[in-house]
Amino acid sequence: LAKTTQPISMDSYEGQEVNITCSHNNIATNDYITWYQQFPSQGPRFIIQGYKTKVTNEVASLFIPADRKSSTLSLPRVSLSDTAVYYCLVAPNQAGTALIFGKGTTLSVSS
Amino acid sequence: NAGVTQTPKFRVLKTGQSMTLLCAQDMNHEYMYWYRQDPGMGLRLIHYSVGEGTTAKGEVPDGYNVSRLKKQNFLLGLESAAPSQTSVYFCASSYSTGGPPDTQYFGPGTRLTVL
Numbered sequence: 001l002a003k004t005t006q007p008i009s010m011d012s013y014e015g016q017e018v019n020i021t022c023s024h025n026n027i028a029t030n031d032y033i034t035w036y037q038q039f040p041s042q043g044p045r046f047i048i049q050g051y052k053t054k055v056t057n058e059v060a061s062l063f064i065p066a067d068r069k070s071s072t073l074s075l076p077r078v079s080l081s082d083t084a085v086y087y088c089l090v091a092p093n094q095a096g097t098a099l100i101f102g103k104g105t106t107l108s109v110s111s
Numbered sequence: 112n113a114g115v116t117q118t119p120k121f122r123v124l125k126t127g128q129s130m131t132l133l134c135a136q137d138m139n140h141e142y143m144y145w146y147r148q149d150p151g152m153g154l155r156l157i158h159y160s161v162g163e164g165t166t167a168k169g170e171v172p173d174g175y176n177v178s179r180l181k182k183q184n185f186l187l188g189l190e191s192a193a194p195s196q197t198s199v200y201f202c203a204s205s206y207s208t209g210g211p212p213d214t215q216y217f218g219p220g221t222r223l224t225v226l
Contacts, residue, residue, distance in 0.1 A: 032211050043201045043217025044154065087153065091212040098144060098169055099215060101154035
C-alpha cells in the first residue's frame with residue numbers, strides 16, 4: 001500500500017475553510033484515496049473517497065490532481081465540532097483490503 | 112441496527128492474565144478487523160478476517176489471537192497480557208461493493224490497561 005504523508009496538526013477558527021493536503025507519491029493505478037475522521041474517544045468514521053478530479057458530499061470535498069500524487073481534503077466553514085483527527089489513506093479497489101492508518105492530522109478549531 | 116458493538120468498554124488486567132474482547136456487527140458484513148491505537152499514534156492493524164472461519168495477520172499480530180466462528184462475531188484474545196498491550200482496541204467491519212475500497216465501520220472501542 002502506498003505511504004501517505006500529511007501535516008501532524010492544523011489550527012483554524014470557526015467559519016474558515018480548512019484544506020488538509022496529503023502526499024502519496026507512490027500511489028498505484030488501482031488505488032483510491034480515502035479520508036476518515038476520528039473524534040476523541042470514538043472510532044474513525046468514513047468521510048469521503050475518490051479516484052481522480054473532485055468529489056463532493058455533504059461533509060467535505062476532495063480534490064485530486066491529474067497525477068494523483070497528492071490530494072486535498074477541504075472542509076468548508078468549519079465549526080468547533082470539526083475538531084478531530086483526519087486520516088488520509090490509500091487503498092486498492094480489492095475486497096477486504098486492510099487499511100493502513102498513519103498518525104493523521106489533528107485539526108483544532110477555535111472560536 | 113446497532114452497527115458495530117464491542118464488549119467490554121473498559122478492562123484492567125494484571126500482567127499474565129488472559130482475556131477476550133468481543134466484536135459484533137449486525138450489518139451482515141463479510142470483513143472484520145481489529146486495530147489498536149496508542150496515545151499520539153494512528154491505528155495499527157492487529158488481525159483481520161475476510162470471511163467466517165478465516166483470519167489473517169496485520170501489522171502487529173504478536174501476542175494476540177483471533178477467531179471468526181460466526182460471521183457476525185470477531186474475537187480478539189490476549190493469552191498472557193503484557194503492559195505493552197495497554198491500548199485502545201477498535202473493531203471494524205466492511206462489505207465489498209465490487210468497486211472502490213470498502214468503507215470500514217468502527218465500533219466505540221475498548222480501553223484496556225495492563226498493570
